[in-house]
Amino acid sequence: MRLPVKARHLPPRIVTGAFILNAGLGKWNADEEHAARLHGFAADTYPFLSKLKPKDFVKLLAAAEITLGSALLLPFVPSIVAGAGLAAFSGGLLGMYAKTPGMRKPGTPFPSDQGTALAKDVWMTGIAFGLIVDELTDGS
Numbered sequence: 001m002r003l004p005v006k007a008r009h010l011p012p013r014i015v016t017g018a019f020i021l022n023a024g025l026g027k028w029n030a031d032e033e034h035a036a037r038l039h040g041f042a043a044d045t046y047p048f049l050s051k052l053k054p055k056d057f058v059k060l061l062a063a064a065e066i067t068l069g070s071a072l073l074l075p076f077v078p079s080i081v082a083g084a085g086l087a088a089f090s091g092g093l094l095g096m097y098a099k100t101p102g103m104r105k106p107g108t109p110f111p112s113d114q115g116t117a118l119a120k121d122v123w124m125t126g127i128a129f130g131l132i133v134d135e136l137t138d139g140s
Contacts, residue, residue, distance in 0.1 A: 004078040009134070012127045013072045013082060021069025027062035034058070045096045064089070083131030090124035097121070
């Protein structure tokens, strides 16, 4: 039986999956202050999130990160599926970067000092699309 993961997909999947899994595990038991800070930042960009309580939001975020990180690490999850999940997740982070005032230098897409922490997440988008494109063009 052959696994649905190519050897060339393993390095980006392992490092990205471990990074995201660790982030989710770290948020799982977040205190009220940390939960409120994360929730406030996310709700400012995505107002529909303001309907959630901060602790509930952080539990959902942690669960999503744990699930996505695990999917990237598990070799039986097809790369196109893991890549699609990573694209959605990184797209949400880059949306926060694009929509949050002060994250970019005025009039440019380039990050301000405050925006670098989110702008750096573009690497996950590159990995996601690399996995997806490779799967869609395999054999071409």
